[in-house]
Amino acid sequence: MGSANIANITVSCVLNTFTTGSDPLFANQWHLKNTGQDGGTVGEDVNVVPVWNSNIMGAGVRIAIVDDGLEIAHEDISPNVVLGQSYNYVNGTTNPTGSDPSHGTAVGGVAAARDSNGLGVAGAAPRAGLVGYNPLEIHTSANEADAMTRNAAAVSISNNSWGANDDTGGYNASDATWRTAINTGLTTGRNGKGIVYTWAAGNGGEGAGSLHVDNSNYDGQANYRGVLAICAVGDDGVRASYSERGANLWVCTPSEGRGGHGITTTDRTGTAGYNPDPTNSGDYSNRNYTNTFSGTSSATPLASGMIALVLEANPNLTWRDLRIILAQSARKNDPFDPDWVVNGGGFNVNHNYGFGVANANAAVELANPNTWMNIGPEITFATPTATVNTPIPDDGGTATSSTIAVAGSGVGKIESVEIVFNTNHPYVGDLDITLTAPFGTVSRLNEPHTCGDGECSLPGGTWRYSSARHLGEAANGPWTLTVKDMATGDTGTFTSWQMTFYGRAN
Amino acid sequence: MFLKSIGLLLLLSTFVSGVHADDALSKSKGKKASTPLTVSYRWYDGDSEHTVWLNPDLVAEFSTPKVDKSAVKRAYPNAVPERGSRGLTRIWRLGGIGASEGLQKTRMMSPDGMYSPVFNDGGTRKRALPGGIIVYFKPDWTASQISAWTASQGLSIMNKLEIGLNIYVLKTAPGLVALETANRIHKSGDVISAQPNWWVEVSTR
Numbered sequence: 196m197g198s199a200n201i202a203n204i205t206v207s208c209v210l211n212t213f214t215t216g217s218d219p220l221f222a223n224q225w226h227l228k229n230t231g232q233d234g235g236t237v238g239e240d241v242n243v244v245p246v247w248n249s250n251i252m253g254a255g256v257r258i259a260i261v262d263d264g265l266e267i268a269h270e271d272i273s274p275n276v277v278l279g280q281s282y283n284y285v286n287g288t289t290n291p292t293g294s295d296p297s298h299g300t301a302v303g304g305v306a307a308a309r310d311s312n313g314l315g316v317a318g319a320a321p322r323a324g325l326v327g328y329n330p331l332e333i334h335t336s337a338n339e340a341d342a343m344t345r346n347a348a349a350v351s352i353s354n355n356s357w358g359a360n361d362d363t364g365g366y367n368a369s370d371a372t373w374r375t376a377i378n379t380g381l382t383t384g385r386n387g388k389g390i391v392y393t394w395a396a397g398n399g400g401e402g403a404g405s406l407h408v409d410n411s412n413y414d415g416q417a418n419y420r421g422v423l424a425i426c427a428v429g430d431d432g433v434r435a436s437y438s439e440r441g442a443n444l445w446v447c448t449p450s451e452g453r454g455g456h457g458i459t460t461t462d463r464t465g466t467a468g469y470n471p472d473p474t475n476s477g478d479y480s481n482r483n484y485t486n487t488f489s490g491t492s493s494a495t496p497l498a499s500g501m502i503a504l505v506l507e508a509n510p511n512l513t514w515r516d517l518r519i520i521l522a523q524s525a526r527k528n529d530p531f532d533p534d535w536v537v538n539g540g541g542f543n544v545n546h547n548y549g550f551g552v553a554n555a556n557a558a559v560e561l562a563n564p565n566t567w568m569n570i571g572p573e574i575t576f577a578t579p580t581a582t583v584n585t586p587i588p589d590d591g592g593t594a595t596s597s598t599i600a601v602a603g604s605g606v607g608k609i610e611s612v613e614i615v616f617n618t619n620h621p622y623v624g625d626l627d628i629t630l631t632a633p634f635g636t637v638s639r640l641n642e643p644h645t646c647g648d649g650e651c652s653l654p655g656g657t658w659r660y661s662s663a664r665h666l667g668e669a670a671n672g673p674w675t676l677t678v679k680d681m682a683t684g685d686t687g688t689f690t691s692w693q694m695t696f697y698g699r700a701n
Numbered sequence: 702m703f704l705k706s707i708g709l710l711l712l713l714s715t716f717v718s719g720v721h722a723d724d725a726l727s728k729s730k731g732k733k734a735s736t737p738l739t740v741s742y743r744w745y746d747g748d749s750e751h752t753v754w755l756n757p758d759l760v761a762e763f764s765t766p767k768v769d770k771s772a773v774k775r776a777y778p779n780a781v782p783e784r785g786s787r788g789l790t791r792i793w794r795l796g797g798i799g800a801s802e803g804l805q806k807t808r809m810m811s812p813d814g815m816y817s818p819v820f821n822d823g824g825t826r827k828r829a830l831p832g833g834i835i836v837y838f839k840p841d842w843t844a845s846q847i848s849a850w851t852a853s854q855g856l857s858i859m860n861k862l863e864i865g866l867n868i869y870v871l872k873t874a875p876g877l878v879a880l881e882t883a884n885r886i887h888k889s890g891d892v893i894s895a896q897p898n899w900w901v902e903v904s905t906r
Contacts, residue, residue: 263905285764331787333790333900334787334902335899356905356906357906359903370746397906398906654823
């Protein structure tokens with residue numbers, strides 16, 4: 196009790212030192228400092244204020260907002276814009292505002308709106324540099340790839356609050372050119388330390404208006420090993436209903452949840468954007484801001500901003516170090532959720548939350564360059580393809596399993612696992628697919644669900660799932676893939692599967 | 702919301718009982734697309750071969766930020782924008798007019814515009830061909846070799862992608878010619894791979 200009191204006194208003193216009090220809407224930014232505004236739970240935020248008070252606000256770290264555009268002239272964004280470094284894919288200029296940058300402008304504000312300027316809001320990293328790339332204006336393979344690596348030496352974080360359509364239940368693979376671009380950004384970006392890619396996990400959970408439940412693992416971009424899939428919790432710390440589950444999730448951050456409290460951020464200047472007429476909407480009278488932003492779109496730049504704080508604290512972190520720091524420092528939210536397990540690496544992990552809610556202060560402390568030692572080189576180990584060729588019983592319960600015994604991998608600590616599953620089943624939404632590790636940790640890769648337009652097969656009969664849930668476990672040992680067909684009618688064969696492990700020796 | 706809740710209840714009841722999700726899931730499966738997609742095309746994504754299906758009801762129009770400036774809309778006043786329209790890309794449902802006929806008429810009326818048939822890609826996304834192909838040249842080719850080879854194919858370089866060695870975007874006309882050109886070059890054996898510079902449907906989240 197005594198210690199708690201001392202801690203409270205300390206916090207109170209420190210709070211007086213930061214100056215966001217001059218940002219008139221900061222008090223409403225519960226995702227940064229949750230004081231229980233509008234009934235939220237005190238402390239359900241990303242805990243950035245103690246970091247700011249240690250004078251770490253993202254300075255020197257550049258965040259690329261890859262989106263529909265970014266209003267770089269916005270009063271609360273422009274102070275952080277790195278002039279001449281943005282790109283417009285329509286006209287080739289360095290002004291990425293584009294035809295309708297509503298989404299990107301809201302995203303940019305969550306990440307890095309300027310603090311202490313007497314205007315609007317603060318971003319999670321209020322002194323980070325911002326650039327905008329607008330490939331969504333004309334979303335071609337070439338533009339998409341270019342946006343992943345543009346100015347790669349200078350970009351620390353690439354924020355991607357977009358992806359394949361949600362609420363479809365379908366399987367949308369990433370293109371090889373996009374994966375090539377990501378791999379290039381990881382290996383050569385940030386002078387070899389790797390760009391950190393944040394990716395919205397998806398809004399296809401069972402939210403209002405959705406018809407088919409998505410899992411983030413059905414999205415070939417959000418489930419790629421080179422990106423961080425970011426999920427969303429509400430101001431009560433509980434999964435936002437739209438936020439997709441997935442074995443690939445890394446961390447969540449706050450966004451609008453079941454309390455219905457949106458995120459306060461920047462909006463297009465004037466009458467455009469999400470706050471065109473506040474008269475009856477309950478939004479701010481100052482139309483340059485909105486309190487309605489939401490989704491994993493909003494959760495993602497919040498993660499990007501807090502990552503910028505970590506990278507300012509320790510610029511020498513590689514993208515792989517950063518991922519481990521995020522996982523290790525995340526807070527176990529919604530602690531009574533039955534999905535929480537402790538994996539063989541000692542990490543709390545949950546299909547709804549990944550490793551939990553990102554905690555900026557804990558991450559910055561962990562990243563302290565005086566104590567953090569960068570992890571060793573990456574090791575990759577690919578198993579041979581296991582041929583199965585077994586019909587999957589169409590009875591809603593009988594399992595078909597296959598085990599791959601991994602030996603001599605050299606991977607003592609897994610960082611991610613890819614699982615390629617092959618089947619001719621015409622409706623993969625029927626299938627419940629789980630991967631069981633040697634330690635016993637289970638990754639649920641596919642959940643029974645429906646798909647839009649009845650199209651629910653795997654493209655080309657193959658799919659690459661991924662799992663973050665085995666972080667820190669050893670690769671060697673028996674891995675079992677179990678497949679059940681939970682709906683009668685459509686039938687198919689479990690043809691084959693294969694795994695690739697990414698990690699390090701120890 | 703209501704429909705989704707019903708579906709969830711059905712799925713939940715399945716897990717609770719632990720047996721035979723069958724009826725619940727089967728009855729809530731979506732219907733097949735109303736228009737059968739029978740015409741397919743192959744394309745190459747690096748080492749992988751993929752199939753797309755031509756959607757006979759839709760056409761794509763590029764670089765038309767304002768609907769009232771749309772050539773498609775001028776040709777077909779009853780055309781309605783379809784899901785997937787974003788930024789400078791419009792996907793149009795022509796309403797009783799086939800895409801092939803629609804593209805032909807639109808091209809005749811406004812030959813300078815950029816139009817493409819629309820494809821479904823086996824996932825849930827639409828794809829279209831705004832023009833251009835992405836070619837992975839062999840890493841030991843010099844820039845002058847690449848330029849010479851490109852010219853020999855009657856093509857020109859748009860730009861180089863800085864995502865690896867010798868990955869270039871070459872210029873083609875929009876539409877099926879881009880797909881056919883990419884496939885021809887891919888199969889030629891002269892290069893590592895070639896693919897169309899697809900427009901791909903995405904959403905903000």
